[in-house]
Amino acid sequence: MGILDTLSPRAIVASALVLSSFAYDVAARPSPEPKADWVRKGPARKKMSNHIKRAMEGKSHSRRAEDAPCAEVLAKTITAPKPNIWGQLTGEEISSVVEYLFGRPELNLTITDDAGPWDNTIQLVEAMWPNKTDALAFIDGDAPAPTKYAHVILNNRATENPNYADILVGPLPLDNATVSWEPLTFPYNKPSGDGKVRNLGADDDLVYEEWIWKISASIADITLDLWNGTALGLENDTLDVWGIDPLWQDDGRVIRWDGFWFIPDDVYDAETLLPLGLYFMSDVTGRDPSKWSLEGWLYNGTFYATTEEFREAYWSSCFTKNGPNLPGAWSSTDHNGEVPPLDYDYPPTIVAPAGARYSVDHQEKYVEWMDFSFYIGFTRDTGMALYDIRYKGQRILYELGLQEALAHYAGNDPLNSGISYLDTFYGFGPYAFELVQGYDCPSHATYLNSSFYISETTHTHINSICMFEYISDYPVQRHTTNRYTSVTKNTYFVIRYVSTVGNYDYAFSYSFFLDGSISVEVRASGYIQSAYFAGNENYGFKIHDNLSGSMHDHVLNFKADFDILGTNNSVELMTMAPTTVTYPWAKGKPRNTMHLERSFVETEDEGRFNWAPNSATQVIVVNEDERNKHGEFRGYRILPSTGAAHLTVKDSTNLANAGRFAEYDIQISKRKDTEYKAVHPFNSQDVHDPPIDFSKFFDGESLRQEDIVLWLNLGMHHVPHTGDLPNTVMTTAHAGIQFMPSNYFEGDESRKTVHQVRINYEDGKASEVETFGQKTKIEDYKGTCKLNFEPVEADLWGYTGDIVVRKFPYDPNNPWFQTGSI
Numbered sequence: 001m002g003i004l005d006t007l008s009p010r011a012i013v014a015s016a017l018v019l020s021s022f023a024y025d026v027a028a029r030p031s032p033e034p035k036a037d038w039v040r041k042g043p044a045r046k047k048m049s050n051h052i053k054r055a056m057e058g059k060s061h062s063r064r065a066e067d068a069p070c071a072e073v074l075a076k077t078i079t080a081p082k083p084n085i086w087g088q089l090t091g092e093e094i095s096s097v098v099e100y101l102f103g104r105p106e107l108n109l110t111i112t113d114d115a116g117p118w119d120n121t122i123q124l125v126e127a128m129w130p131n132k133t134d135a136l137a138f139i140d141g142d143a144p145a146p147t148k149y150a151h152v153i154l155n156n157r158a159t160e161n162p163n164y165a166d167i168l169v170g171p172l173p174l175d176n177a178t179v180s181w182e183p184l185t186f187p188y189n190k191p192s193g194d195g196k197v198r199n200l201g202a203d204d205d206l207v208y209e210e211w212i213w214k215i216s217a218s219i220a221d222i223t224l225d226l227w228n229g230t231a232l233g234l235e236n237d238t239l240d241v242w243g244i245d246p247l248w249q250d251d252g253r254v255i256r257w258d259g260f261w262f263i264p265d266d267v268y269d270a271e272t273l274l275p276l277g278l279y280f281m282s283d284v285t286g287r288d289p290s291k292w293s294l295e296g297w298l299y300n301g302t303f304y305a306t307t308e309e310f311r312e313a314y315w316s317s318c319f320t321k322n323g324p325n326l327p328g329a330w331s332s333t334d335h336n337g338e339v340p341p342l343d344y345d346y347p348p349t350i351v352a353p354a355g356a357r358y359s360v361d362h363q364e365k366y367v368e369w370m371d372f373s374f375y376i377g378f379t380r381d382t383g384m385a386l387y388d389i390r391y392k393g394q395r396i397l398y399e400l401g402l403q404e405a406l407a408h409y410a411g412n413d414p415l416n417s418g419i420s421y422l423d424t425f426y427g428f429g430p431y432a433f434e435l436v437q438g439y440d441c442p443s444h445a446t447y448l449n450s451s452f453y454i455s456e457t458t459h460t461h462i463n464s465i466c467m468f469e470y471i472s473d474y475p476v477q478r479h480t481t482n483r484y485t486s487v488t489k490n491t492y493f494v495i496r497y498v499s500t501v502g503n504y505d506y507a508f509s510y511s512f513f514l515d516g517s518i519s520v521e522v523r524a525s526g527y528i529q530s531a532y533f534a535g536n537e538n539y540g541f542k543i544h545d546n547l548s549g550s551m552h553d554h555v556l557n558f559k560a561d562f563d564i565l566g567t568n569n570s571v572e573l574m575t576m577a578p579t580t581v582t583y584p585w586a587k588g589k590p591r592n593t594m595h596l597e598r599s600f601v602e603t604e605d606e607g608r609f610n611w612a613p614n615s616a617t618q619v620i621v622v623n624e625d626e627r628n629k630h631g632e633f634r635g636y637r638i639l640p641s642t643g644a645a646h647l648t649v650k651d652s653t654n655l656a657n658a659g660r661f662a663e664y665d666i667q668i669s670k671r672k673d674t675e676y677k678a679v680h681p682f683n684s685q686d687v688h689d690p691p692i693d694f695s696k697f698f699d700g701e702s703l704r705q706e707d708i709v710l711w712l713n714l715g716m717h718h719v720p721h722t723g724d725l726p727n728t729v730m731t732t733a734h735a736g737i738q739f740m741p742s743n744y745f746e747g748d749e750s751r752k753t754v755h756q757v758r759i760n761y762e763d764g765k766a767s768e769v770e771t772f773g774q775k776t777k778i779e780d781y782k783g784t785c786k787l788n789f790e791p792v793e794a795d796l797w798g799y800t801g802d803i804v805v806r807k808f809p810y811d812p813n814n815p816w817f818q819t820g821s822i
């Protein structure tokens with residue numbers, strides 16, 4: 001359109017086309033769905049059928065080809081200073097590892113598509129993270145890149161005691177003379193550490209086929225009478241059955257509680273809003289269904305030890321039948337209700353008239369914006385993480401990323417009382433779907449792909465990481481006097497991904513600001529998981545007919561490995577405390593006032609604590625050997641912006657030692673290669689003896705001038721109310737934390753931007769407008785970027801979903817499209 005040829009940037013008003021509704025060609029590839037044990041039960045199992053699937057051949061809607069949006073073409077291309085050592089394995093590397101593993105008779109592996117529950121399969125192949133000392137020697141010095149290894153998880157089910165085994169394969173690239181595999185044990189602290197954790201889900205298919213559906217069928221008379229439906233494991237079922245996670249794991253038994261849910265008869269994924277209030281308990285210890293037992297039924301607060309007892313009570317005259325929760329307009333996310341005034345007019349939108357003001361090495365996943373730079377890593381467990389975050393070439397953080405997300409429920413029924421999702425079990429990587437341009441991220445954002453391994457293929461989520469520069473609605477600086485006004489624009493840079501884990505969508509944003517501050521923000525949306533209302537008054541609001549918005553805690557743990565001017569750092573605590581002082585100048589009268597109390601977190605014994613009441617205590621990561629010219633330690637302060645939270649439940653019965661990371665707001669430990677991650681993704685499989693018990697990190701080591709890691713919890717105490725229907729909203733369901741320079745720079749770094757103005761005035765007139773050399777004229781932009789305003793809306797017909805490439809046998813030239821939860 002070239003609107004810049006005719007309009008000055010500040011006169012630009014977005015015009016837009018309203019998108020017409022669209023439909024995809026649906027054509028599923030005739031190939032078995034990849035299997036994985038970590039697929040979340042319940043609605044997630046249903047997801048594939050609702051999801052858009054599309055064959056690749058000749059189906060590309062390429063309306064955008066002729067007018068590519070500016071920023072997309074203009075994100076400046078750079079070359080990273082060093083190769084990304086936190087990146088993903090290449091297709092060739094993965095396929096060589098898989099080929100090697102299938103050649104190892106001792107591993108006894110079966111191709112996933114051919115595997116049954118008594119076969120060993122490859123669950124995961126991804127890059128092993130480098131040890132930090134090796135990484136620093138490479139990125140800071142002249143050492144060669146750390147030797148590359150593949151981190152593999154085997155799902156060993158050809159045994160009475162199924163387990164997941166973490167192993168290392170390498171070095172890469174594989175060479176017949178040097179390749180070997182070994183159990184991966186050093187990052188885990190389970191006493192009997194052999195790199196294995198039991199797999200309680202090895203027989204999930206059997207549990208459904210041989211157990212759940214038979215039990216639900218056995219009371220079909222009751223389910224038909226109560227809800228005119230059945231749960232038989234058939235495509236046309238109107239009821240679903242699923243339950244607690246983790247399973248109960250006490251006294252050597254494995255116990256599950258399952259409940260009935262109504263399957264929506266429309267396209268909306270509202271099943272978690274439709275509990276029906278009937279539950280049953282099963283002892284499913286071991287792999288032999290003939291040894292499993294039904295332990296009882298629960299309805300409306302009454303426990304029945306056997307099906308016969310339940311049936312007898314049900315058909316008796318005094319039985320109270322409660323109503324169902326059924327879908328409707330209330331559970332649909334589509335437009336619903338009266339359109340607000342003027343809402344049909346196109347809303348304000350942000351444009352980037354000069355194109356991207358940041359640079360990307362797409363190959364190495366390396367980014368520079370203003371004086372910041374960082375590398376991007378991506379894993380199955382947690383999705384995106386950032387590495388070697390620098391400001392003006394000086395590292396501030398070695399690593400910043402999610403470790404775990406917990407959603408711990410409570411309620412009067414066994415399902416809500418028992419559910420404590422540890423979401424890295426399902427993984428954030430596999431669910432980081434393609435972002436919707438103009439909705440998840442501004443239309444001018446730059447996108448990256450991400451990949452994960454599943455069933456001898458890699459799936460690529462296209463455009464699943466976005467980055468963009470934005471400008472906030474408030475300035476970063478301003479001041480007015482009787483002679484002048486000075487104001488500075490607050491532009492900042494965001495990198496974001498969104499993972500939909502089951503019913504919930506988590507959006508993770510890392511933002512960088514002109515003053516040198518960095519923020520981490522997580523926002524949640526999607527369908528809540530609700531409870532049946534009867535008797536649940538102490539655990540949630542009543543939010544619909546027979547529905548309780550089930551109370552739960554979200555606790556999201558982030559690892560922040562700071563390196564403030566080197567790896568030797570300390571944490572200073574500075575508390576504003578009330579005091580009474582008799583100053584020599586105060587005529588002998590004591591004055592009630594306040595002062596600062598300073599101390600350091602000396603050892604790991606003091607390393608776990610909560611934010612102080614009244615936000616009284618500042619937590620500052622400093623380098624005690626690096627004082628500024630005024631003698632103060634240079635550092636970065638940790639500042640909760642909203643929702644720093646730890647788990648309300650003490651010593652959770654559901655989680656035991658698997659949830660120790662959630663116990664405090666702030667946890668500081670000495671960084672070790674052996675304590676790289678706060679959790680193992682399969683901690684839920686053995687909650688009393690998990691691969692990683694986070695509390696064991698805290699064993700008294702000094703935290704003064706050591707390489708330290710802050711494990712920071714963000715969260716939300718969530719009691720869903722009617723406004724969570726149909727979906728939780730990101731305006732209020734969020735938590736954030738900021739890292740702000742504290743005596744780190746000589747002054748405010750945002751003074752360096754030219755996007756500020758000083759207006760001098762006197763006698764009612766402006767006498768000077770200083771804009772510091774900003775480019776404000778059309779001529780300044782000629783030849784840089786043709787701004788395309790029509791449509792302002794990104795062309796959403798380019799949304800494609802995942803792309804899948806077979807790795808064994810390796811077949812890089814025949815990818816196909818297939819979007820699914822896994």
Ligand SMILES: *[C@@H]1O[C@H](CO)[C@@H](O)[C@H](O)[C@H]1NC(C)=O
Binds near residue numbers: 108119120158
């Ligand atoms: C290898 O796996 C198969 C099933 O795939 C199983 O029948 C067999 O017993 C296993 N062999 C060994 C030595 O574990």
Ligand SMILES: *[C@@H]1O[C@H](CO)[C@@H](O)[C@H](O)[C@H]1NC(C)=O
Binds near residue numbers: 131673674
């Ligand atoms: C990384 O550190 C761990 C713990 O010290 C050690 O066992 C392991 O061998 C190291 N890895 C490499 C590749 O050197």
Ligand SMILES: *[C@@H]1O[C@H](CO)[C@@H](O)[C@H](O)[C@H]1NC(C)=O
Binds near residue numbers: 103176
């Ligand atoms: C490595 O060994 C495999 C089988 O063991 C063989 O097929 C392959 O050709 C060998 N590769 C090289 C480079 O020697």
Ligand SMILES: *[C@@H]1O[C@H](CO)[C@@H](O)[C@H](O)[C@H]1NC(C)=O
Binds near residue numbers: 228238
């Ligand atoms: C019960 O369900 C069947 C099939 O799902 C349906 O055809 C019938 O109309 C339903 N009856 C009532 C009373 O809703």
Ligand SMILES: *[C@@H]1O[C@H](CO)[C@@H](O)[C@H](O)[C@H]1NC(C)=O
Binds near residue numbers: 234237
């Ligand atoms: C559901 O499907 C089964 C098997 O295909 C069929 O026998 C049954 O009649 C169907 N039920 C209804 C209510 O359509």
Ligand SMILES: *[C@@H]1O[C@H](CO)[C@@H](O)[C@H](O)[C@H]1NC(C)=O
Binds near residue numbers: 300302320321322
């Ligand atoms: C069953 O639920 C109803 C609410 O519909 C309640 O009034 C009643 O007390 C409950 N009965 C039992 C036995 O809990």
Ligand SMILES: *[C@@H]1O[C@H](CO)[C@@H](O)[C@H](O)[C@H]1NC(C)=O
Binds near residue numbers: 447
């Ligand atoms: C993402 O993947 C698609 C499909 O393979 C490819 O065309 C595109 O270039 C990739 N994007 C980036 C930034 O690598």
Ligand SMILES: *[C@@H]1O[C@H](CO)[C@@H](O)[C@H](O)[C@H]1NC(C)=O
Binds near residue numbers: 566567568705706
């Ligand atoms: C870090 O501190 C230790 C003593 O605690 C010292 O031996 C080491 O040299 C320091 N490292 C750096 C890079 O200053």
Ligand SMILES: CC(=O)N[C@H]1CO[C@H](CO)[C@@H](O)[C@@H]1O
Binds near residue numbers: 322323324533545546
């Ligand atoms: C106890 C209660 O709230 N029961 C309600 C369940 O929902 C039906 C409608 O589906 C209502 O009629 C009941 O009052």
Ligand SMILES: [Cu+2]
Binds near residue numbers: 524552554728
């Ligand atoms: Cu919630």
